[in-house]
Amino acid sequence: MLYELIYRSTAKSTITDQDLKDILETARRFNKDNHITGCLLYHKGQFLQMLEGDFQTLLNLYERIKHDRRHHEFLLLHMKETSQRIYTDWTMAFKSLEHNDLGNYSAVATFAELETDEEESSMARSLFKAISSDIVSH
Numbered sequence: 001m002l003y004e005l006i007y008r009s010t011a012k013s014t015i016t017d018q019d020l021k022d023i024l025e026t027a028r029r030f031n032k033d034n035h036i037t038g039c040l041l042y043h044k045g046q047f048l049q050m051l052e053g054d055f056q057t058l059l060n061l062y063e064r065i066k067h068d069r070r071h072h073e074f075l076l077l078h079m080k081e082t083s084q085r086i087y088t089d090w091t092m093a094f095k096s097l098e099h100n101d102l103g104n105y106s107a108v109a110t111f112a113e114l115e116t117d118e119e120e121s122s123m124a125r126s127l128f129k130a131i132s133s134d135i136v137s138h
């Protein structure tokens with residue numbers, strides 16, 4: 001059964017471009033071997049990540065990600081069964097929205113505004129769907 005998980009978190013204040021590269025390198029290696037796909041977004045010191053894969057693999061990975069000192073203040077927004085992947089071709093797509101207005105994609109101005117209720121978790125999912133067509137290179 002295929003599941004998708006979306007959480008938001010706050011990056012540590014000293015996060016660097018090299019940290020982001022290291023995170024993606026680790027993520028892509030593990031995700032490839034474990035049939036996980038998804039996308040990591042970064043905007044104004046906040047992460048929003050979608051992970052797609054098998055239920056138990058996703059939960060185990062989320063537990064590991066939550067212990068990573070490169071970010072904190074986690075909120076699990078969405079964990080649902082799904083019939084198809086949004087990020088079929090991506091072991092972990094990445095987009096920094098530092099220079100974009102999040103308003104182009106969503107009704108929220110920052111990821112921190114996203115909460116766990118049905119409306120906002122489906123808004124987070126819609127955001128990933130909207131962004132997927134804008135991701136063109138690794």
Ligand code: FAD
Binds near residue numbers: 071
């Ligand atoms: P280890 O490699 O043993 O590391 C233990 C701890 O050391 C880490 O938790 C971290 O706090 C720290 N650490 C490790 N490497 C570095 C480094 N280069 N610089 C600074 N500190 C470091 N992993 C995936 O497999 N798939 C994902 O999709 C994924 N997404 C992530 C998204 C975010 C926003 C972050 C911050 C991390 C993500 N990771 C992902 C990485 C994940 O958190 C773990 O680091 C990774 O799974 C390895 O786990 P481990 O227990 O073997 O950690």
